[in-house]
Every structure is written in C-alpha cells, then in structure tokens.
Amino acid sequence: MPNRKEKGMKLSMIAAGALLCGLAGPAAAAGNLADVTVHDRADGRALPVYRHHGRYYVVGAPGNEYRVRVRNRTGGDILAVVSVDGVNAVSGETANWDQAGYVLGPRQGFDVKGWRKSLERVAAFYFTDHRNSYAARTGRPDNVGVIGVAVFRRKAEPGARDDSPYPAGADAMSGAGTGAARSAESVASARDAPSPRAPRKSSSLGTGHGRSVSSSVTATEFERATDYPEEVVAIHYDTRANLVAMGVIRAPRVALPSPFPGQFVPDPR
Template sequence: MKKLLSLLAASLLLGCVSVADAGHTVDVAVINRSTGERLQTWRYEGRLYVAGRPGDRYAVELNNRSGGRILTVLSVDGVNAISGQTAAASQSGYVLDPGQRSEIAGWRKSMDEVAAFYFTALSDSYAARTGRPDNVGVIGVAVYREYVEPRVDYEVQSLSKSAPAAPMAMPQGAGANRDEATRAQPMEKRLGTGHGERIAAPTQSTEFRRASSRPSEVIAIYYDSHANLVARGIIPAPHRPAQPQPFPGGFVPDPRG
C-alpha cells in the first residue's frame, strides 16, 4: 500500500449557501480567503468557471459526501498541489474521512506548512515560473474510492463466483484540450495561481489502497478574471441602456449622519 498525505479532520461552518460543484462523491468549492466567501460558479458549455481577483488568497474546499474514505488528488494549473510535479491522477493526494470537509489553502511545502494560493497574472503563476504555463487557469480534483476487502460468504462460495467489476470510465470531457478562445488570450491578461507566503497547515501520512487504477470521477473548475469571463460570454454582461439617461437616479436618499 502506498503512503499518501491525509488531511487532519477539521469541522467547518455550514452557514453559507454552497455554490460548490456537486459531484457524486465530493463537493468542490473555491473559497476567497480574503473575504471568507465561496466564489460563485458559472456553468458554460458543460464547464464550471469562477471569477478571481488578482491578489486574493484562495483555498479549495473539499467535502466528502460518501460513506467511506476517499483520496482526492488536487491539481492547480496542471501542477500537483502536494509534490509540485506536472499533475497526473495517479499521484499523491489528500485522504478524507466520511463526511469530512477540509480546505486546501496552498502548495504543500512540508508536513506543517503550505505556500498560499493566490490569484495573479499568468506570468507570475507558479506553473509559468517553473516553465509549465500551458494549463494555467484550471483547478482539478481526481477522486478515488478506497478498496474494501470483499466479504466472503462461505455458505454460497461454492455455488457462485463474483461477477467481474465493470471498468470505471473517465468523466466525459476529462483530459480534453482547453478551448481555443482561452489559449488565444494574451498571457499577461489571464489569471494564474501564485506561490505565496508560508501558512500553517499541519497534516500526517496514512495508508490508502485505491479501489481502481482510474478515478471514480474528475472535477474541473476553470477560473479567470471577471472581465475576461464577461468578454468570453461566460458571465452575462451587465445591462446598460442603449442611450444616455438624463435622470438616472431614483428617489431622494436620507441625509448622512
């Protein structure tokens, strides 16, 4: 069994309305650590998008909705958030207990610290600064269920054999190339994720055996600036009158003080 990093159990407040992507096994949301808010998600042509603002620190919130332990392999801009390697679903990840909700706030630097995730210009992103700018602008989570030893019923064992398990399929669109509109944008105008200050984030190792060599699901959340997402038609543009209005105001406001 391969040893993988495990999150310490942490209870988070549930007062906010969730705008996370509801996967079958895990919910994923992007948290603005500067304000504590969950970023609103926008669905466009089958993909999920959030709007970031340069300089804001953020975290990826993971919520295990299943009744068993799961392994979540987190990639940011095509880079594994634990090892710093070019991301692959087979790499190390975070193990969550049933019902556990936790936040990943940065690049893992040690068993005690991470370097903060923050939105920044693509050229300043960790991926670009390490020579890997091609996949900047997407957060990915590959989810694995834990292998459970089959229960043996000795009374019927001689009568029948278990049917072979069906192969797990990758979600539709996983691994597809990003749209040409995104690639065509100038690098300096797109957002990426930087390598920020060290923050405390203790964790520990645990053993985890995957139930399959393929993830049970892959969740992707794309991000860019609000202006770029509006320009691409992902976020609806605010309504503006066709002609200037001579009296745009409303009723008389109360005086100050």
C-alpha cells in the same frame, strides 16, 4: 499498471472535525463522490460557480488568496488528488492521477490552502498574472487557469459492505480508452472541450506561490479501489472581464443616452 497503494496526506482529527460544514449549492461544483468549492480568503466567501458549455468557472480577484475546499459526500474514505494549473498541490509534480493527494474520511471536508511545503505548512494559493504563476515560473505554463480534483475510493477489505450513497459507476460515463469513470456533472478535460472564440480583454489569471501558512496533516497510505479516478471535477478561473469576453458571464447592460426620454416639456426647477 500503476501501483494503487499510493502515499496520501491524512487529515488530523482536529482539522477534520473543524470542517464538517455544508456547501452552498450555487457555489459548489458537485460530483457524486465529492463537492468542490473555491473560497476567496480575503472575505471568506465561496466564489459563485458559472456553468458554460459543460465547464465550471469562477471569478478570481488578482492579488487575493484563495483556498480549495473538498468535501467527501460518501460513507467511506476517498483520496482527492488536487491539481492547480496542471501542478500537483502536494508534490509539485506535473499533475497526474497516480500521485499523492488528501485522504478524507466519511462526510469530511478539508481546505487545501496552498502548495504543500511540509506536513505543517503550505505556500498560499493566490490569484496573479499568468506570467507570475507558480506553473509558469517553473516552466509549465500550458495548463494555467484550472483547478482539478481526481477522486478515488479506498479499496474495500474482503467481505466489507460498500455503504456509499452512490454505487460505483452510477450516473457516470466511461472515459474513452481509459476506463475512467466521470460523473455526469463533472467536466471534460480541456483538450476535449471546444476552445472559446471570444478574444480576451486582459492577461489571464494564474495561481502564485504565496506566503507560508499553517495547514497540518499527517502521512498515511491509501490503497485505491481502481487504477483510474471514479470522478474528476474541474473548475476554471479567470478575471471577470475575461469571463465576460468569453461569454461565460453575461456582460452588464449599459444604459445609453436616449434622445427622447420623455414626451412633454416639464417646468424648470
């Protein structure tokens, strides 16, 4: 059985206070415990979320940096273990639920801007060709194209009252054979979901290891209430052309020339 007392990354008070903002509903992959959004750093906008066959998708622009915003919806502390392309965003390990993550206080949010290099700096996330992704360049190309957030509650002190807005297990279903609880709005793992049949029109996107940017946190410890996450939120990403080819986004209607656009002959100009 894994040890629940795991190293996490504690937000500084300044960073936490600066991020107490709401999330646009259409742009958020909403769970019971946390909201997750992907923001394009080129223009600061939250990328719209498309839902298709039980999965969430966003459109990535090749070359653009992005950040993943996680907001705690509960009245207690949570641990958010963040993975990008199957790689833990804090440790760089092949992602697993029992690894390091970010500790968020009640109603707090945090921008995960990149791969953590120290307590002060990260290497920026940016959309790039699959072959140039950090995961592919470190020999782990199989899970490129998905962002995941596994959420744990903090273990309550003896006699403490749980003031979270949702009781543990509410509106959730158990993962087969694991005891993991997932929100009804959360997304099944890639191996459980049907594979898209439509051919892709171009190379798929991945996430690169970009420039060094500031992102200050402090280290702390977090004792998990459960051995498995109470919620897993996943957001898949790719180019617009590929998502159109997969049927995630409806292809724009192209007007074709009509042989009979009018009924009578107009006067010349």
